[in-house]
Structure formats: structure tokens, C-alpha cells
Amino acid sequence: MAVTPESLHQRVIFKVLLLMVSGAGILYFLINIQRGLVGLAWVELAMSIASLWLWRNVDALKALRLWSFLYLIPFFSIILFALSDPRISYGMFVWVLLIPIVSYLLLGLWRGFAMACLFMTLAAIVYIWRFHSNPEVINTVVLANVMVCAAALWAFSHIYESSRERSQRILLKLASIDALTGLYNRLRLTEIFNRERQQAEVQRQPLSLLLIDLDYFKKINDHYGHDTGDQVLVAVASHIQRNIRRRDSAFRLGGEEFCILLPGSGREEAHVVADVLRTGLAEQHPLVAGLPVTPTLSAGVATLGDDGKDFVHLYSMADQRLYLAKHSGRNRVVSQGQALQGDSVAGENASSPVLQATL
Known part of the structure; x- marks a missing residue:
């Protein structure tokens, strides 16, 4: 208790x-x-x-x-x-x-x-x-x-x-609550995960965890300033909240990293949610009024059972897949052991896609 x-x-x-x-x-x-x-x-x-x-x-x-x-x-x-x-x-x-x-x-x-x-x-x-x-x-x-x-x-x-x-x-x-974005903060993540895991086990329903990180966010801060960076984070949080269900829980873990718990969603459903967030974010241009800032995101997916029975293992697996997404070109979702192929190839360029239009 x-x-x-x-x-x-x-x-x-x-x-x-x-x-x-x-x-x-x-x-x-x-x-x-x-x-x-x-x-x-x-x-x-x-x-x-x-x-x-x-x-x-x-x-x-x-x-x-x-x-x-x-x-x-x-x-x-x-x-x-x-x-x-x-x-x-x-x-x-x-x-x-x-x-x-x-x-x-x-x-x-x-x-x-x-x-x-x-x-x-x-x-x-x-x-x-x-x-x-x-x-x-x-x-x-x-x-x-x-x-x-x-x-x-x-x-x-x-x-x-x-x-x-x-x-x-x-x-x-x-x-x-995270003061900037209004999402849950890291302190609530373990508590809400444990509650959702208990319900998932009792109801024999899947539960997935998404880890999301904005690509090249440091360059946004460096080029436009931290105030603009904060506006980007607020806009991304709003984008996440608009595109998840009421039963889902979204968190800002710190910096440009976010997490989403998806009760009732298996690996494929979670991958679809993450990809909808990814493509929708990339299409928001300009994201911050008056500035051509178009951030992209990378995401890692982990599912209860297949990827671990507790929060530590599930978070670790999602983090590894987020790392793989970052090092496989960014702007993509990884929900298994390797990056999934598709139309998410925009991040493979060596330079930042966020700043290409202005630098």
C-alpha cells in the first residue's frame, strides 16, 4: 500500500x-x-x-x-x-x-x-x-x-x-503535474503503471508503454532560444493529449522526453499510436507561430508480458528501442528488436530536419 x-x-x-x-x-x-x-x-x-x-x-x-x-x-x-x-x-x-x-x-x-x-x-x-x-x-x-x-x-x-x-x-x-506542459510528471509514472498493470492482469488485457524523445531539440533551443523551446514542448504535449484516448496516461519525464501508458493496447496498436503521433507532429508547420519550427520525434515501444513483467524491465526495453530509433535515422518508431521500415525516413539526413529550412 x-x-x-x-x-x-x-x-x-x-x-x-x-x-x-x-x-x-x-x-x-x-x-x-x-x-x-x-x-x-x-x-x-x-x-x-x-x-x-x-x-x-x-x-x-x-x-x-x-x-x-x-x-x-x-x-x-x-x-x-x-x-x-x-x-x-x-x-x-x-x-x-x-x-x-x-x-x-x-x-x-x-x-x-x-x-x-x-x-x-x-x-x-x-x-x-x-x-x-x-x-x-x-x-x-x-x-x-x-x-x-x-x-x-x-x-x-x-x-x-x-x-x-x-x-x-x-x-x-x-x-x-509538470508545470510547463500540464502532463503528469515522472513522480506519478510508477504509481499509475502499477495500477494499470494490476488491472491489465486481472482483466487479461495488454498494456504498452511508449517512450518518446524529440529529435535535435537542443538545436531548437540553441537557435531559437529556450522560450521557443518551451513553446515547442507545450505544443507537443497538446498534440499528444489530442491523439490519445481518455484512458491513456501521458507524462513528461524531463527535458524533451515523454512517456505514454496505453492500457488495452498491444504491440501493434501501440506502434500505430506512436506513428500517428510521429506523422502528425511532422505535419505541424509552423508549430510555433511565426517561426518555421517543425520538430520530429522518435519512439520506442514495449509491451507488458513479452518485454517484461514489471516497470523496470518494460521501461528499459522501451528505452533501448528509443535508442535504436535515434541511431537508425530518427523520426521513426521501433516496437521490436530492430527499426521498422516504412515512410519514416526523413530523419536519416545527417543535418537536423528541424533547422534545414532556416540554417
Whole structure:
């Protein structure tokens, strides 16, 4: 399971809660034994022991949200069970204020909202049932204070979690998107490949990887400047996005190198996609307004199974074929052990085809 900032955040909070509950459980076990609340005392001790066990093992838990959900149900239920005892004073109802805070922190925005709704409603029912005949507790001032305080904590918890999740989504997007082209960056490649590989294996579908490199890109930068080079990269990224399916994933790996994952596409289909990108790019003239820049690309294709079972082997094979395409004349696609022959021979000239018209 991938470790995300969100899972780390929730794991730390869960560990703090477990320690707090284990300590409080032992304390209240001793207090309630002395007060004669034997049943409640043993329930609290059992919760304390369970909390200590979870605390020792929390770092190894995979389904953290599920474990949090399964833990909070008995935890909140014990709070309500204790508060329903006539021998417990109404001051213990302050524990109810933990419900929305802990629910949001451990379960996220909407799961936390649902959990808080359920147990806060039950807590209100228990409160009214316990004290409906006690005018000192059930009066306008007391009820107003309790309701306003509970509503404020609930609202702050909801707003905090909503803002935190929104900020995290923005940060994750910024961390995984190439700022220049808007494509995924190298950081997301392995993660998305592993996801697509699992689906391909389950559905018994092919999966191919394309590595693409622009030919003579350094000469574009040297002759026209890096600003123009950046415009070329943006245009190439746009060209790639227009010519792949919604299910495909495109990446800029750095410099002038791109990668495309093609789920459901075997070697032949991937070669066709790469060649469509190649020929379409060569026909864009001028690519950058006002400048006769016509870059070409070379590509290497690798397919899951035939060329490797994991990302490292698949990437290595595609890289070798990209290298072969470069050293076989450029402006071509290689999807097997040798360069495929066809009409992609424009790159065989010794001079750069990008700059022939202007140099």
C-alpha cells in the first residue's frame, strides 16, 4: 500500500487517540471500581486493552480507515453507554464533544460527517432521556450553551477537514503535474503503471508503454532560444493529449522526453499510436507561430508480458528501442528488436530536419 501524506496524518492521530483512550480507560476503571460501577469499569478496561494492542500494531495496519471505523463505533458506544447510567453526572457529557472532532480527523470529510451525525444524535437522545425531568439541566440557558458549543465544534471540524482535503488535493496535483506542459510528471509514472498493470492482469488485457524523445531539440533551443523551446514542448504535449484516448496516461519525464501508458493496447496498436503521433507532429508547420519550427520525434515501444513483467524491465526495453530509433535515422518508431521500415525516413539526413529550412 502506498504511503500518502493523508494516511500518515491519520495514522499519527489514531495513535494519539489510542494512547489517550488506553490511559483514560485504566483511570476510569479504577475510579468506577471504587464507585461500584463494576460493569462499566470492566468495559472501560477492555477498551483500554484493545486500544493498547492497536497502538502497538497501528503502523502495520493496511486498511487504516476501516480499522478507524471499527474502533470508533465501540468507543463512541461506550461513551453513550456510560452517559446513560443514572449514576453518571451530566458533566461527563463533555466527552460527547470529542465525537465530531475525532470522526472527521480519522474518517475524512463525508464519512466523518455521517459518523458524527449518528452519534451526536444518539447523544442528544440520551441527554434528553436522562435529564428531561431535571429543570436545573433542561432549561433554556443550559441547552443553548450545550447546543452552541457542540454546533461550533462540529462546524469547525467540518470546515477544517474540508479545507485540509482541498489543500491536500491541490498539493498532490502540484507535486504530480509538470508545470510547463500540464502532463503528469515522472513522480506519478510508477504509481499509475502499477495500477494499470494490476488491472491489465486481472482483466487479461495488454498494456504498452511508449517512450518518446524529440529529435535535435537542443538545436531548437540553441537557435531559437529556450522560450521557443518551451513553446515547442507545450505544443507537443497538446498534440499528444489530442491523439490519445481518455484512458491513456501521458507524462513528461524531463527535458524533451515523454512517456505514454496505453492500457488495452498491444504491440501493434501501440506502434500505430506512436506513428500517428510521429506523422502528425511532422505535419505541424509552423508549430510555433511565426517561426518555421517543425520538430520530429522518435519512439520506442514495449509491451507488458513479452518485454517484461514489471516497470523496470518494460521501461528499459522501451528505452533501448528509443535508442535504436535515434541511431537508425530518427523520426521513426521501433516496437521490436530492430527499426521498422516504412515512410519514416526523413530523419536519416545527417543535418537536423528541424533547422534545414532556416540554417
